[in-house]
Amino acid sequence: MPEKPYDHRQIELKWFESWQDADFYKAEENTAKPKFYVLEMLPYPSGTLHIGHIRNYSIGDALARYKWMRGFNVLHPMGWDAFGLPAENAAIANKRTPREWTLQNIAAMKKTHRRFAFSYDWDREVSTCEPEYYRWNQWFFLKMLERGLAYRKKALVNWCPKCATVLANEQVVEGCCWRHDDTAVEQRALEQWFLKITAYADELLSDMARLEGGWPERVLTMQRNWIGRSEGAEIDFTLAGTDTPIRVFTTRVDTIYGATCLILAPEHPLAQQLLDAEGKARAKAMVDARAGRDPGDIDKEGHFTGHYARNPYSGEEVPIWIANFVLMGYGTGAIMAVPAHDERDFEFCRKYAIAVRPVIRPVDGALAVEPGMKEAFTEYGVAENTGQWSGLPSEDARRQMAEYAEQNGFGKAAITFRIKDWGISRQRYWGTPIPVIHCAKCDIVPVPENQLPVLLPLNVEITGTGRSPLENVPDFVNVACPQCGAPARRETDTMDTFIDSSWYFYRYCDARNSDMPFDPAKIAYWFEIDQYIGGVEHAILHLIYSRFFTKMMRDIGLIKNNEPTRRLFTQGMVIAEGTKMSKSKGNVVGADMLAEKFGADTARMFVLFAAPPEKEVDWRVEGAEGIYRFLGRVYRFVTRNAGKISENGASDRKVLRKLHQTVRKITDDFETRWHFNTCIASIMELVNVLYAEEENLSGAAAAEVIEKLALMLAPFAPYLAQEIWDEAGKQGPVFRQCWPAFDRELAKEDEAEIVIQVNGKLRARMSAPFGTPQEELIARAKEDEKVKPLLEGKQIVKAIAVPDKLVNIVVK
RNA sequence: GCCCGGGUGGCGAAAUCGGCAGACGCAAAGGACUUAAAAUCCUUUUUCCGGCAACGGGAGUGCGGGUUCAAUUCCCGCCCCGGGCACCA
Numbered sequence: 028m029p030e031k032p033y034d035h036r037q038i039e040l041k042w043f044e045s046w047q048d049a050d051f052y053k054a055e056e057n058t059a060k061p062k063f064y065v066l067e068m069l070p071y072p073s074g075t076l077h078i079g080h081i082r083n084y085s086i087g088d089a090l091a092r093y094k095w096m097r098g099f100n101v102l103h104p105m106g107w108d109a110f111g112l113p114a115e116n117a118a119i120a121n122k123r124t125p126r127e128w129t130l131q132n133i134a135a136m137k138k139t140h141r142r143f144a145f146s147y148d149w150d151r152e153v154s155t156c157e158p159e160y161y162r163w164n165q166w167f168f169l170k171m172l173e174r175g176l177a178y179r180k181k182a183l184v185n186w187c188p189k190c191a192t193v194l195a196n197e198q199v200v201e202g203c204c205w206r207h208d209d210t211a212v213e214q215r216a217l218e219q220w221f222l223k224i225t226a227y228a229d230e231l232l233s234d235m236a237r238l239e240g241g242w243p244e245r246v247l248t249m250q251r252n253w254i255g256r257s258e259g260a261e262i263d264f265t266l267a268g269t270d271t272p273i274r275v276f277t278t279r280v281d282t283i284y285g286a287t288c289l290i291l292a293p294e295h296p297l298a299q300q301l302l303d304a305e306g307k308a309r310a311k312a313m314v315d316a317r318a319g320r321d322p323g324d325i326d327k328e329g330h331f332t333g334h335y336a337r338n339p340y341s342g343e344e345v346p347i348w349i350a351n352f353v354l355m356g357y358g359t360g361a362i363m364a365v366p367a368h369d370e371r372d373f374e375f376c377r378k379y380a381i382a383v384r385p386v387i388r389p390v391d392g393a394l395a396v397e398p399g400m401k402e403a404f405t406e407y408g409v410a411e412n413t414g415q416w417s418g419l420p421s422e423d424a425r426r427q428m429a430e431y432a433e434q435n436g437f438g439k440a441a442i443t444f445r446i447k448d449w450g451i452s453r454q455r456y457w458g459t460p461i462p463v464i465h466c467a468k469c470d471i472v473p474v475p476e477n478q479l480p481v482l483l484p485l486n487v488e489i490t491g492t493g494r495s496p497l498e499n500v501p502d503f504v505n506v507a508c509p510q511c512g513a514p515a516r517r518e519t520d521t522m523d524t525f526i527d528s529s530w531y532f533y534r535y536c537d538a539r540n541s542d543m544p545f546d547p548a549k550i551a552y553w554f555e556i557d558q559y560i561g562g563v564e565h566a567i568l569h570l571i572y573s574r575f576f577t578k579m580m581r582d583i584g585l586i587k588n589n590e591p592t593r594r595l596f597t598q599g600m601v602i603a604e605g606t607k608m609s610k611s612k613g614n615v616v617g618a619d620m621l622a623e624k625f626g627a628d629t630a631r632m633f634v635l636f637a638a639p640p641e642k643e644v645d646w647r648v649e650g651a652e653g654i655y656r657f658l659g660r661v662y663r664f665v666t667r668n669a670g671k672i673s674e675n676g677a678s679d680r681k682v683l684r685k686l687h688q689t690v691r692k693i694t695d696d697f698e699t700r701w702h703f704n705t706c707i708a709s710i711m712e713l714v715n716v717l718y719a720e721e722e723n724l725s726g727a728a729a730a731e732v733i734e735k736l737a738l739m740l741a742p743f744a745p746y747l748a749q750e751i752w753d754e755a756g757k758q759g760p761v762f763r764q765c766w767p768a769f770d771r772e773l774a775k776e777d778e779a780e781i782v783i784q785v786n787g788k789l790r791a792r793m794s795a796p797f798g799t800p801q802e803e804l805i806a807r808a809k810e811d812e813k814v815k816p817l818l819e820g821k822q823i824v825k826a827i828a829v830p831d832k833l834v835n836i837v838v839k
Numbered sequence: 840g841c842c843c844g845g846g847u848g849g850c851g852a853a854a855u856c857g858g859c860a861g862a863c864g865c866a867a868a869g870g871a872c873u874u875a876a877a878a879u880c881c882u883u884u885u886u887c888c889g890g891c892a893a894c895g896g897g898a899g900u901g902c903g904g905g906u907u908c909a910a911u912u913c914c915c916g917c918c919c920c921g922g923g924c925a926c927c928a
Contacts, residue, residue: 032878245843245923252842252924259928277928290928327926352926362928370840371926445927566923636864637851643921645851649865656879657864663879695855705853708863715863718880782859787909789859827908833858837908 031666033659035626039746043142051760052091052103052146056552060100064553065091066532068561068569069106069153072132073113076139076618077608078646079562079601082634085743086598086701087560088145089635092742093697095146096766102553103146104535106153107133110161110524112190112206114457118489125457126485129156139618143627144745146762151538155527156457160534162480163544164526165462167576169473170583172463176223179471183294184450186215192453193219214314220461220520221448224575228444231574232256234589241594243641246566253567255445260429261359262438264289266297267335267344273297276358276443279368280432281425284413285386286363287376289336290329290348292355301332301347313351327352327375338363339437340414340428350375358443366403367395373403386413387421449572451523456487456496458521466508466515475509481517495519528569529576532556532591550586555593563597570595596701599643601634608646616646628744629655635703635743657711658747661736664717668729669754676725682716686732687774689713690767693739703743710739730755735767779831783808785817786837801828808834 067087070080091103107129114125121128133154140147153160171177185194187204194204194212204210224231232254235247259278266273273289291298293310302310309330317325329350336347345363352371353362366376367385376383387408388394394411395404407421416424432438452461460481462474474481484503487496497503497519508515530544536553537545570592577591600607603614621630633651637644693706717724717732724732737751741762752761778794781804791813795804805826808814814836821838828834 248843249923255927257927275928279928325926352928354927357927364928369928371928374926443927563922639852642845642852647851647865650851653864659879700855702853702855704851705855705863708853711863780859784858784909787858792859825908827858829858833909835858835908 029666030663033655033662035629035655035658035746038750039142039622039626039628042746042749043144046144046760049760050148050150051763052101052148053150054102054104054148055100056549058100060098062102062553063091063094063099063558064102064556065094065558066104066535066556066560068559068565069108069528069531070136071108071111071113072129072136074132074135075615076136077601078603078616078618078621078630078634079608081143081618081621081630082601082640082644083560083562083598084140084143084145085631085634086596086640086703087558088631089703089742090558090560090697090701091146092745092762093766095762096738096741096764098765101146102151102535103148104151104153104532104538105140105145105147105149106151106531106535107136107155108524108528108531109133109154109156110458110521110527112192112455112457115455115489124485124487125489126156129457139622142622143618143631146745151535153531153534153538155524155531158480158482159539159541160531161459161483161527163530163534164459164522165474165479165481166476166544167526167530167579168462168522169476169479171222171579172473174583176226176579177220178223179218179220181216181218182221182450183214184217184219185212187212192455193217193450217452219450219452221450222575224449224572225444225446227575227578228254228256228446229442230578231446231571234574237590238592238595242592243563243595243597246563246570246595246597249566250571253446253571257443257445259441259443260425260432260438261441262339262363262432264336264338264363266347267337271297272437273336273347273361274359274438275361275363276441277363279365279421279425280428280438281407281410281413281416281421282365282368282386283338283340283363283428284410285365285367285384286338286345287366287382287384288346288348288364290350290353290362290364290375291332292353292360293349293351294355295349295353295360297361298332298349301334302330302349303333306330306332306349310349313349317351325351327371327378329375329379331379339432339435346381348379356447357445367397367400368403368405370403370405373400386411390420449523449575451526452520453523454495454519455521456483456489458524459483459526460497460503461518461520461522463518464506464508464515465518466511466513468513469508469510469515472508472510472515478509483521495521497521525568525572529572530580532559532573533580533586544585547585547587550588554586554588554591556591558594558596559592560596560598562600566597596640598640599638601644601646603646605645621651625651625655626658626746628658628747632658632707632743636707637704639702639704657714658744660714660718661710661740662747662750664714664721665733665736665751665754668721668724669733670756671724671726671729673724673726673729675723676728677723678720679723679725679728682720682724682732683728683773684776685713685716686735687769690735690739690769691771691774694766694769697742707743710736737761738764738767781808781831782833783811783814784833784835785814787835790814790817795831797831799830801830804828804830804834805836808836 065087067083091101094101109129114129117128118125168177187194187210189207189210204212257278259276260280261274261276263272263274293313298310329348332347334347335344337344364372366372366383368387383397383400385395388411389408410416410419410421410424429440460483462481464472466472484500487500489496504517506515506517533545533550536549540546573591580586603616608615629651633654634644636654637650689709692709696702696706733755737748740748745762748761779797781793781795782789783791791811805828818838824839825837
């Protein structure tokens with residue numbers, strides 16, 4: 028056969044057109060095949076796909092196609108995280124509505140998606156900005172409202188002046204906005220809607236045990252830190268001379284006899300009562316100075332209130348201070364300071380010359396002497412000078428003292444979490460309207476379910492001023508109260524867009540259902556997600572909200588699974604020529620450019636080949652050119668040898684052995700560790716052998732090689748794989764064939780190559796039949812002509828043989 | 840400060856269970872084909888020493904120790920890089 032040059036444009040265009048109307052990737056519920064749900068994180072429709080997206084989808088697509096070929100019923104969907112701030116900013120800049128802008132972006136990105144031929148079931152496409160989708164956000168909200176999981180409270184909230192909206196705690200990164208790392212977040216007091224994620228804090232934490240093994244350890248660690256469960260006790264001190272309790276949270280009650288002052292957060296309600304005018308001013312200054320600053324950079328500062336608190340154990344009275352390092356949002360907002368046994372308290376008390384009193388000694392040492400302590404002793408030890416608990420190991424004292432507090436009514440063992448309820452109110456337009464109505468008489472009235480969806484009005488002027496643009500839409504705001512009929516106001520806040528992405532993967536299972544968010548039976552079939560693939564940047568926000576939503580949906584009886592995702596894979600970033608890609612640097616590698624210049628197959632294979640999928644990949648033009656050359660090499664071999672007629676099979680055995688070894692390697696990798704870089708390398712090795720042995724390859728062997736090459740390439744380079752399949756005269760889509768089997772015997776080498784070492788150094792090699800006994804290997808090694816001289820005049824101390832691998836002779 | 844990753848040629852990397860370090864690719868150099876170039880094909884390419892050469896010898900996976908017949912791989916200590924958390928009482 029005459030060789031043909033590899034023309035990616037012609038090949039990809041041809042199959043693109045041929046596949047246009049085919050629905051190869053439809054997932055069905057009624058089938059005897061085992062199911063496999065593979066999911067990639069849905070993109071924000073910014074307008075263009077870049078190489079980072081391509082990497083994410085290429086990993087998922089390789090897996091999805093492999094699973095299809097292994098006979099699974101694969102669900103592989105895609106959608107759009109279509110609400111969000113950039114649409115509003117674009118609207119202000121371009122005089123277009125957020126909706127127009129978003130829909131156009133989706134259309135453009137979908138076109139690129141199609142061009143890359145990712146194996147999605149597009150019939151299940153979900154776009155979160157459509158009423159058909161967001162009405163179920165509203166529905167879930169109402170369900171949560173009924174159950175007390177959604178509530179409203181006035182709260183100090185994180186406010187980003189640039190976004191002109193509220194941020195969730197999770198969206199504040201080192202005191203700055205997660206989108207604007209140069210903008211300090213301010214604190215404002217606003218009436219806000221919250222979801223009670225803390226109701227599930229314990230379960231979110233304990234269920235991580237089930238995710239162990241399937242999720243990356245570091246994601247679990249990040250979530251554990253975020254939830255921040257801490258066991259301790261709440262203890263009531265009393266304001267001296269009164270019965271007013273002041274409750275503190277501590278993890279170390281055993282140190283309470285060493286408490287030398289009590290410290291309130293500056294915002295603590297009691298502090299406001301106790302402080303004089305000057306003190307109040309100090310407190311306010313502390314709060315303001317804290318906003319948006321890295322906590323580690325702020326020096327500890329305090330102010331004595333002039334009042335005292337009584338220690339319920341010792342009866343001692345200690346001064347009450349306020350201090351900037353005590354947080355209102357954690358525990359009770361008040362602490363007992365035990366400088367001898369806590370580093371922070373030590374630093375604070377030294378600064379203000381407050382007494383330091385050691386009450387815990389090291390197990391094998393003496394109690395520290397004061398004055399003279401240089402640092403706090405924070406470990407457990409033995410309690411001393413601690414009343415009836417003196418002499419106890421401090422861990423025992425800790426437990427017993429908490430019980431004592433409970434028996435005597437001034438405290439109890441308690442657990443505190445770092446995670447806080449999820450603030451979801453946003454003073455923004457392009458999001459899901461929160462379905463409640465404010466009535467002067469009836470207060471907060473949920474929108475009746477049969478009136479959903481509360482439609483987001485179109486043609487709204489976007490001002491970007493910080494008040495919801497919806498407030499300026501009278502038709503939207505002015506409604507009759509559903510309960511009493513009186514004129515009322517509709518809620519104008521919209522929901523955090525993380526709501527949208529918290530359950531979208533359920534909607535894929537039943538994307539067109541207009542009566543329910545989804546049919547529970549379909550969820551029962553498809554869930555849990557067998558493999559979720561996305562960036563590690565979502566380790567906390569999206570992945571913890573999703574878990575929360577799943578538990579909430581289970582508790583309202585919609586689903587049975589406790590967790591959404593069995594296995595999670597976090598792929599590494601793509602950087603461009605050594606630097607992080609960003610719009611402002613103008614070095615974003617766009618998917619359309621890649622498809623045009625190199626073809627979709629090359630782009631896909633490049634991102635898979637450059638590094639194992641969990642690692643960072645550096646985009647390099649030369650790297651892509653290398654892959655392009657390789658695909659050309661494959662194609663030219665195929666076109667030269669398809670339909671080859673030759674009886675000369677002198678190289679057949681060698682080539683077929685390599686072929687079956689390659690199939691074995693790739694199959695193994697798909698089943699275990701997904702190191703597609705080495706999979707592709709092994710195909711390259713195979714092709715190198717093909718080039719070397721081409722002359723002496725029989726027609727039959729060539730046919731087998733070409734067929735299996737097409738099948739092996741199908742998950743990575745579907746266009747070229749199809750073209751090869753076609754060249755080989757085969758019918759139908761290559762990616763719907765069975766994954767190739769390999770012959771264990773054929774893949775075996777004839778003889779084992781045995782390495783011979785003398786004192787651990789490689790000195791010679793020999794071949795021996797598989798299974799040659801160890802004694803025989805050693806005997807043969809000793810006779811080897813390179814080895815023999817090295818043994819002369821030496822004493823053989825030991826000889827080790829590893830069957831089929833190695834002999835090591837130790838001499839003296 | 841604490842918790843995870845990671846450190847291997849000029850570069851991206853490989854070595855899956857303690858057994859040949861550097862597969863595969865990039866870049867570079869040389870050759871073949873060509874009027875020429877591109878493309879393609881072939882060869883060389885960790886490093887040092889000896890040799891015209893085939894070849895031979897030594898060193899080598901961040902650094903220092905240890906275990907072992909044998910360590911990129913396991914253990915202890917340290918250095919550097921990346922990420923996460925960080926007054927959470």
